[in-house]
Amino acid sequence: MNYEKFRRSGELSDITVIVDKSEFKLHTFPLFTKSDFFKKAVASLGSTSLPYVLRLDNDFPGGAQVFNQIADYFYSLPISIDQKNLVALRSAAAFVQCDELGIFIDKRFDEILRLSRARYDLTLPLVLLEQCLGEFEIWAKQTKMIDRCLQAILDSLIRGAGLQLTKSDREIIVRLPLEWILQLINLCSPENRSAILPITKHFLSVWILEQNPPTQNSSVISTQNGNEHQSAFTPVQKKDDLPTLSNGEKRDLLDQIVKALDTTLSLMPLTWLNSLYEKAMEFNCNCQGALAAFLTQSLLHANEIDDGIEHLPDDVMTTLLERITKHKDEQIKDPQTLAKLSTLIDTYVEQLRQRGTLTSEQFIKLASCVPKEQRNSHDSLLLALDEILKNEKSTQLSDSEREELLNQIDFSRVNEDTISICKENKLIPQKLITEASLSLCVKLRRQLDEARNRLRVVEHELSKTRVASGLSTYRPRQYETTSRITPSRSRLTYTSAYEPAITTSAYTYLKYDGETDLDSILPSRYLATSALGRYGGSYYNYRY
Numbered sequence: 262m263n264y265e266k267f268r269r270s271g272e273l274s275d276i277t278v279i280v281d282k283s284e285f286k287l288h289t290f291p292l293f294t295k296s297d298f299f300k301k302a303v304a305s306l307g308s309t310s311l312p313y314v315l316r317l318d319n320d321f322p323g324g325a326q327v328f329n330q331i332a333d334y335f336y337s338l339p340i341s342i343d344q345k346n347l348v349a350l351r352s353a354a355a356f357v358q359c360d361e362l363g364i365f366i367d368k369r370f371d372e373i374l375r376l377s378r379a380r381y382d383l384t385l386p387l388v389l390l391e392q393c394l395g396e397f398e399i400w401a402k403q404t405k406m407i408d409r410c411l412q413a414i415l416d417s418l419i420r421g422a423g424l425q426l427t428k429s430d431r432e433i434i435v436r437l438p439l440e441w442i443l444q445l446i447n448l449c450s451p452e453n454r455s456a457i458l459p460i461t462k463h464f465l466s467v468w469i470l471e472q473n474p475p476t477q478n479s480s481v482i483s484t485q486n487g488n489e490h491q492s493a494f495t496p497v498q499k500k501d502d503l504p505t506l507s508n509g510e511k512r513d514l515l516d517q518i519v520k521a522l523d524t525t526l527s528l529m530p531l532t533w534l535n536s537l538y539e540k541a542m543e544f545n546c547n548c549q550g551a552l553a554a555f556l557t558q559s560l561l562h563a564n565e566i567d568d569g570i571e572h573l574p575d576d577v578m579t580t581l582l583e584r585i586t587k588h589k590d591e592q593i594k595d596p597q598t599l600a601k602l603s604t605l606i607d608t609y610v611e612q613l614r615q616r617g618t619l620t621s622e623q624f625i626k627l628a629s630c631v632p633k634e635q636r637n638s639h640d641s642l643l644l645a646l647d648e649i650l651k652n653e654k655s656t657q658l659s660d661s662e663r664e665e666l667l668n669q670i671d672f673s674r675v676n677e678d679t680i681s682i683c684k685e686n687k688l689i690p691q692k693l694i695t696e697a698s699l700s701l702c703v704k705l706r707r708q709l710d711e712a713r714n715r716l717r718v719v720e721h722e723l724s725k726t727r728v729a730s731g732l733s734t735y736r737p738r739q740y741e742t743t744s745r746i747t748p749s750r751s752r753l754t755y756t757s758a759y760e761p762a763i764t765t766s767a768y769t770y771l772k773y774d775g776e777t778d779l780d781s782i783l784p785s786r787y788l789a790t791s792a793l794g795r796y797g798g799s800y801y802n803y804r805y
Contacts, residue, residue: 268336283325291395322352348392352400383422418456512544519548525559607641628669638744673700
């Protein structure tokens, strides 16, 4: 039966539905066939006189415009379903408990998300997710539309779709609630978590680093209270009335995201991560120690391509290294990591020295970042100190200031080249230069003894191997052959009658002397070259 004319005219209407002050003259029969909601609603009205009057007012998702489409569907009239009204119609179908329409819209919803995955499209699921805000949020959660949109966004991010966020993408991202950002992070496996960094970076940049976030159409920051989420501020519709968060709200937001991202944050650009750490200190966040650890990892893995490490101002870099070492007891437990940090600081000090911009204050701050006993070498620091003390301004240093500078160096851990360069600087006490030289001698003597011991062990093992293989003990062997020289019958004719001399050679092969062969272990400038060669020599005995 064709109900279209009754739908258009309202003829024989037995129920009036009021939505946003708009009245719809409908019939209970087509409503009852497709909606359990209207069955229960009419039953609750009791035996009131016809027609029934059902007031939905502002409770219906999408208002009168969406209800008009739902009513057409009840009368088997065609309705238009597209990306713009998909979320609204699905929410309305859930409201009126129309399972048939809900299943149909879900299929269409999944088809659109599948298409976005095939195209590596991030914008489409973001647009659908944005539609789930506001009055549709409760229904979007109930129908799993939010979960499906977040999964589609994550799939596109893993495929690299987030490397170039469009302007519309950025505008949508900052309007998303914190709850959804955290849900997106938790959906991602640890090995793929770096894929969501573009979104989280933009979200944090707007709400933490920038002073004026854009206008919001719905709540963005949520605080968890049991299983309920409450808005941290009211929605603002006017463009000029930009909402701001209190320091407490920013602290909660930053703490939650840093905790969710964990070590993935160390992959962020160094300059951006440093700015975030400054805000964490300003808001007194609980994540200060974690951010310092991530800064350490980011700094140790930074290279020339990194975002701005070569362009960091000297004072910022110095402060950054100071902040890292503030938490080094908590974050640097691996000696290799601490060694990398030491190397990085030494390299940076050397760069400042070569540029001629290193000050005594910077030197003390940088040198004290790593304890003296945990440095493998103090050569770069001593060269930098030598440069500072040679500066004309260094004459203005007091004795205590100069002593503080000198105390940053362990003179027992420098090499001979550094000593040679610094020995002419009269501002460095000769006592310290002498101490460095004596320490170097002790070090070289220890290396010499270790080399000899290693060679004795090798010789002993070689001897054991020969005995085990059935050969004679490895000893010096001397091979000689002797033949007499027969003189002529008359000594008077010695010159002419003497027979050609037959030379008898006695070859003596000297045993390999491990204690004298140190050329291969220590530099030649520390050892005298043997006159017999590296592995011994040979000599000749002539007998007549």
